[in-house]
Amino acid sequence: MTIRIKFGPDNQIPPVIQTPKPPKTQDTHTPASDLTGIGRARKTNSSALDKDKDKEKDKDKNRVLEILDELDSYIGLELVKRLIRDLQAFVEIQKRRTQEKLVAEPLVLHMIFKGNPGTGKTTVARLVGRLFKEMGVLQKGHIIECERADLVGEYIGHTAQKTREQVKKALGGVLFIDEAYSLARGGEKDFGKEAIDALVKAMEDNKDNLVLILAGYSQEMDWFLQTNPGLRSRFPIHIDFPDYTIEELLAIAKSMLKTRQYTLTTEAEDTLRYHLQCLLSSHRYAGNARLVRNLVEKTVRKQAVRLFQKSSSSRDELIQILPEDITLENL
Template identity: 40%
Template structure:
């Protein structure tokens, strides 16, 4: 149950802001609609309206009122809830298809994945054109399964796909909602279905991304809560197929087992995309991009040493290689080493020194701290 105390406080402050803005209690009405049953939808509309009404206001008194309302909203719903809703708004903002295709193309490797995504866009645009011309369209669902090891950009591609579908008119909002077992299964009997419904309501109009989906039934078919979650999820896949994309993801072998044990669920998915492990050259390229994105410059000898280290790790990899995640962890190791090296210097440390990664910063294989396989 949401706190009634903070709801009353939020209502009071929202009405005061309405008066100051000359609005007919629009914010106040939206606060009234924020209930346990429709918290995400109503709160999202409240945040959106608050931004629209106040974005052009420059008076200090108005800014103070707005800040007070936002502060109370955080107390009312909690920081994680409000931050998640704000992220939903960002995800659902309008971006052109061409811009999103460029984002897809900029990803390292994944050529087969990129082609499959382009094929999906082409297919769906033609289906829309058929409908406009009075022809029947395909009955395929939009739901997908992304198969592959961690760190292969499955989450990133899922975000882009959602926004692409929004750009071509398949989805009404295009927001991205990420979920795991804990988001889909409750602690008490009878609560799981309610939890799944709330998550679906938040994701409608966009993408629901379920990572490690096989964890829902990880206890050899004995997890009754997991079964309850899957039953509700399977129903939603059909009920909201026209304005919801559910993408399940995880290790290829475990996802295969998951679908084999849930044939009714598998039939709701028409698209299966495999994300292959990165090659050595691609891993080095990801490392270089990570440096650039974080305002670092790696000297040539450092890049050479990174390549040699990654080659050693590749030679020892198992079936569940962590790919880009490994590169990110290696980057963290290197920046820690760089900080330790710079802290020993005397005198002024230049901007160039703060940016430079040297071969001394790259750890030996046995010195890795953050890397986990």
């Protein structure tokens, strides 16, 4: 751009500086659809984020339903199933109340599982971890299973260290301690008391990221809770796992055999029922799935020995379980 300086006839008059006017430019209007301002970008991104969140919520709901369907597929445990669904409802409603800025009950979900061996306590504990993970209560939902030997050390200070290590592994999931009453059996001088104290502290320090489940026989667990009055109040959820009935044990056995592609003949089913009745009347802890699994595995081996004596076997023979394959000997 050129600047002109013009002097008047009188040198005392200051010069006049002239600058050319800038050329006129035509106003252009950018279509609204081409604007990429901050406000427009936020609207698009917000919509996409909302859609992604909705998809994630749907996935979580579907996974929760799948886990509950798996729970329903378990034979027996009707009271346990009802309590787990009650827990699901409680957790969900507290989340909704929090979203609406209402007072919500604290999610203290530590549990006591009471029942004989093989009644499904460990299986349900694993399911609880997965369920709480999908519901957003736990970050990982895994389960760390341990017993007295994993928690109690051999010298002063060792127990607290071992217990903290197990707690650290379980953070974000479930710490499941079987035969938990054994921690209190040694009395005041036993290191088991130190483990209990360390667990109580861990429950307080990690109440939003850990679920502790103590399991064991019903009578022993009741005694254990009486030895430390502060424990009972820290475990608001108590679930009793009853022994299975004859019909439930029979259904479990048939399900196990079906999974292995075996079937019982009518006579073999009657024989199995008779043996289960004998077990229930003679064995204190016979009404559990673990004993049935052992019986099924022994039956499959007996069938194999019977068929091995023949040079060949048809498909039906390989599938069928006969009465002579079922025995309680050495069970």
